Amino acid sequence: MxxxxxxxxxxxxxxxxxxxxxxxxxxxxxxxxxxxxxxxxxxxxxxxxxxxxxxxxxxxxxxxIGGGSPLLRESALQAAELRTALRAAGRPELVKLCFRYAAPRAEGLLKALKRDGVRKVVPVTLYPHDCRATTGSSLRELVVEAAKAGIEILPGIEHYATDPDYLDALERPLRAALEDLPEATVIFSAHSLPVRQIEAGDPYEKEIAATREALIARIGPIPGGYLQAYQSRTGPVRWLEPPLKDVLETMGGKDVIIVPMSFVSEHIETLHELDIEYRHVADQAGIRTYRRVPTPGTDPAYIRCLTRRVLEILP
Incomplete structure (x- = not known):
């Protein structure tokens, strides 16, 4: 097709x-x-x-962090791995990136696809958690631009917070970190969201909780325990709490493992915010060891998650 x-x-x-x-x-x-x-x-x-x-x-x-975001490169690698897996399953569909705030954006991409004979698109989110501010915004822009281009949008993949393969991609590096730091406290860090959006019915906080609880059930009790925190706040409104900075400032003398939950690729919020800014906070707080586990990237389990879900919905 x-x-x-x-x-x-x-x-x-x-x-x-x-x-x-x-x-x-x-x-x-x-x-x-x-x-x-x-x-x-x-x-x-x-x-x-x-x-x-x-x-x-x-x-x-x-x-x-190198003069720019690596998100395009990281996402392109994910697209290439997904394309390879789909070809191995006998599927000929094109696999393209569609970004919300940087090229390739929906308008230009869909026009180019239409010229190349594409008549239908299947949206697949790289945001694991259902959120109107991320997946919702991307889909709304896609709907507008697809209508202009005369392209049909087929049912797609909008979230997978508790997909077993996605959880495998999170669990493996966390277990490896706990083997090195068995007494560590695990802090799950997710991008924050204004409270008013949650109060308006956005499912994001519940989706984050679902991933966290599923991982805790897999790992089981640990001596240092588990905590939830939020990062990437901006502007004078109420955000989901507690802020990661506040949590780190209470962890002096302990080992800490940070699990970035709402990101599947390395970018400014992992490479700078977590690895530079919050590492400095950890040092100032007297945290003994500060370890941040990698995002899923092209982990085979994460690619299996995407591949299986795409194969399930393709006509």
Missing amino acids: RDTAILLLNLGGPVNLDQVEPFLAALFGDRDLIRLPGPAWLQGPLSRLIARLRAPGAKVRYGQ
């Missing part, structure tokens, strides 16, 4: 420092992700102002 393409949905990121400000403007311009004060028409001008103000600091942080 060469008239069908599988689209892997993700956030995207600036691949170089020149792209940082446009990326931030797109990010802050999305009212599904961040609802800035005032009417909807003011979101655009405010987002551009915020991007201009934040860009210098953001460029410093991206410079410290």
Whole structure:
């Protein structure tokens, strides 16, 4: 079915420092992700102002992790692994990336696919947890642009918080870390979300809890125990708590293992926020050992998760 393409949905990121400000403007311009004060028409001008103000600091942080986000490269590797697995199963569908705030974005991608004869797309989220601010926003943009391009959107994969293969990809590196640090406290860290979005019915917090509890059930009791924390807060609104910084500041003298829960690829929030900023917090707090486990990336179990779910829904 060469008239069908599988689209892997993700956030995207600036691949170089020149792209940082446009990326931030797109990010802050999305009212599904961040609802800035005032009417909807003011979101655009405010987002551009915020991007201009934040860009210098953001460029410093991206410079410290290599001069840009590795998310495009990481997602491309995931797409290549999924494509290989699907070809082995006899499926000829195209596998493409579709980012929300950086190229390749839905508008240009769908126009190009239409020129190449694609008539249908299957969205597959690289956000494991159902969330209206991430998967929801990506799907809404996809619906708008698919209608313009005359492309049909088929049922896709919107979340997999407790998929056994996804859990395998999280469990394996966590067990390895616990073998090295058997007395450590495991802290599950997820991207935070404004409380008002949860109160409006967003399932994200419940999905995060489902993954956490499934992993705890697999690992079992540990001497250091388990904690939940949230990272990546921005703006003067109430966010899901507790903040990771506050939790780390209470862990002096202990070993800590950080499990990034809501990310499947390495990017600014793992490579800088967790590995640099929060490692500094840990050092200041007197934490004995600070260990962060890797994201699933191209772990074979994670690729199996995506492959199996795609095969289950393809016509």
